[in-house]
Amino acid sequence: MRATGNEGSLAQAVIRRFNLLRPLSEEAVAALEQAILEGLFRAGPGEDLVVEGDPVDSVRVVLSGWLFRHKTLEDGRRQIVNFILPGETCDAYAYLLPAIDHSITTATPVAYAEIKRSRFEKLMASDRTLAEAFLCETALNNAIQREWAINLGRRAALEKVAHLFCEIYERLRPVGLIDGNSCGFPVTQMDLADATGLSVVHLNRTIQELRAAGLITLRDRMLTIPDLDALKSAALFSPGYLQLYSKG
Amino acid sequence: MRATGNEGSLAQAVIRRFNLLRPLSEEAVAALEQAILEGLFRAGPGEDLVVEGDPVDSVRVVLSGWLFRHKTLEDGRRQIVNFILPGETCDAYAYLLPAIDHSITTATPVAYAEIKRSRFEKLMASDRTLAEAFLCETALNNAIQREWAINLGRRAALEKVAHLFCEIYERLRPVGLIDGNSCGFPVTQMDLADATGLSVVHLNRTIQELRAAGLITLRDRMLTIPDLDALKSAALFSPGYLQLYSKG
DNA sequence: CGCTCGGTTGACCGGACTCAAATCCTGTGG
DNA sequence: CCACAGGATTTGAGTCCGGTCAACCGAGCG
Structure with a gap:
């Protein structure tokens, strides 16, 4: 659902968090804010934003609400492989792979920004600190995923x-x-x-x-x-x- | 240990695999090969290439041999969170975080190439297909890590x-x-x-x-x-x- | 020859699962 | 305001998968 309300302030969580990942230049903050405002959406609880096997063509940033990534076996056994919390990114660089390996479902009402691939790539090219922030986000996500492995295994x-x-x-x-x-x-x-x-x-x-x-x-x-x-x-x-x- | 033998052919596994991830331009192949040859190393089995908590300042690409990523709890319980196989990358973008979250240990004798951060960043800037290949590698690695979560959990x-x-x-x-x-x-x-x-x-x-x-x-x-x-x-x-x- | 390391086997135990049912909570319609 | 339905949480009883402890075997090696 396209969001219609005035949620400019929602972007603040994203900005604050990204600044911790990598200090952003002023231009980067402005550009990111702008991109977020252009693609605001809302979803109710229990909605699938992405389903395993889908192609992905954009990057989503969560402004408020919780989501989770999950995978399911043929016989129905399900594993939630991570949560996505406000300020976090759904799937930076997922568009590079032909299809996504897991589903993303909202746990609560969610507000998020969707940035189309071409727009995103222009953003990345325009500001180094922003590009690094998204890379950090990915690396951090990877580290969290590894911690989940030891959590589940040991x-x-x-x-x-x-x-x-x-x-x-x-x-x-x-x-x-x-x-x-x-x-x-x-x-x-x-x-x-x-x-x-x-x-x-x-x-x-x-x-x-x-x-x-x-x-x-x-x-x-x-x-x-x-x-x-x-x-x-x-x-x-x-x-x-x-x-x-x-x-x- | 710095490698001294003539292992130019070892780079082929890396090139072949990267070409599957993302078709590389001819210049990209040449540049990557060159970077690999400049930083060839070897390690025996059971050696720690990286230890949890270390800062990382380079990217490593495995030419031959197996390694694994692992984490350990205070009381000694250990989880191998992934294997690293020939042609795969150890830690693209790990240098963006102040310290690494897991250790990397060789399981066999290993030949690998080490590319310093500054060199790596120049490489990425020089060729778009190469940059995308490394991003793909990271995204793929992430997907594998998620599959391990369901493997361990369910x-x-x-x-x-x-x-x-x-x-x-x-x-x-x-x-x-x-x-x-x-x-x-x-x-x-x-x-x-x-x-x-x-x-x-x-x-x-x-x-x-x-x-x-x-x-x-x-x-x-x-x-x-x-x-x-x-x-x-x-x-x-x-x-x-x-x-x-x-x-x- | 004796040590160490990796693989194998046996006996026993217990943490986590399954099945089943009861209770609580919340939203909804009468 | 109350009845009801459906989902979420809780409880009980019994089972079993996978863990622990301990011993043994075989190969490689100093």
Whole structure:
């Protein structure tokens, strides 16, 4: 759906985050803002923005709302391979491959900007800092994906869930979505199960274990972490792979 | 170790594979070959090329031999998050981040080319097809990493191992390392266990199961797949995510 | 010859899964 | 305002896949 409201301020999250990745020149900020405003869209929850196998011809930047990337096996088993949070990019450079390998679905109402390939390439050519920011975004995304591999392959259930909470929390921080020691967390337990490779039932029990240990509160789509260090330690979380954010 | 022998021909695997990713202009091929020849190195098995936390200041391209990317938890649990095979790139754009999030270790003797960042950036600026090829490499790498997520999170032990065999096999094909229905497979069962998120003991039993089913032969560092379709079907392997290779 | 490393086997255990049902919540229509 | 439907969360019981621990074998090597 083409967006019609006045959401100029939404671009701020993207700009702020990109500036942490790579300090942008003034011209870069202006150009990016302009490109975003030209291609504003909105989507409701549960909509597929991209489906596995589609060709992709644009780059999308998320202004608000949560999405996730996921893949499904023939028999229906599903894995959420990552979340996409406000300020993050959906698929820089995905247009270079003939088809995309995974689907992207909204978890909440979402506002995003769509930049057509040709427009995007002109942008990249026009400003070096901007080009580097998008490359950083891709490299960072890659690093996060690797951390998910060890999360899925080697951590125990409680550690997996705790780790996911820590990561999301830290990724929300630079875009100003942390409020005190809480943040919105608009994801069902089924999604959480598919993101951690657990069954819904076991995920539920694991969450209760985290609650019982006083490590988190999760209620009404709101996550509270009373003692972040304690949760990180329970998760064996080491923030190195998100390092870019720590500068902010 | 700086390489001294005459390995000009080694660059061919890289060129051939890159040409599949993105057809290179003649000048691009020449420039890339030149850059490779300028920075040839060799390493023995079990050497760390990069260690988690290091800053990276160059791009490496593998000419021969296998390596793997891995991460380790405080308590020693290890996850191999990917293999790096001949013709593949170690860490394009990793220099944009202040430190690398994972280690890279050789599994066999390896020949590789190291291209310093400044040299690499000049190369990228000089030829568009070359720049796109490296971007493709990064995007593809990202897609593979996502497939590993579903492998680790949602497939059963036998499927995991079968899937890994299928993927490696298909990745070796474009660089001409498949011979009949066999390929070299210079990896210990411990490494395979860490790549699939299984224990060594269970991995061993899973391999025996695959052998008993007639799906593979694995002996003397040599993998034979008598019926690739059968193995793919046991693995729930769908090659879409490696699509670039299928064109070759 | 003895050591080490990789592969193999056996016995046992337990974490996570499955199946099934109950409860809670929310939005909707009467 | 209430009844109801559908989805999300929770609980219980039983099972099994994959982990752990421990021992043994075989090949290469100093």
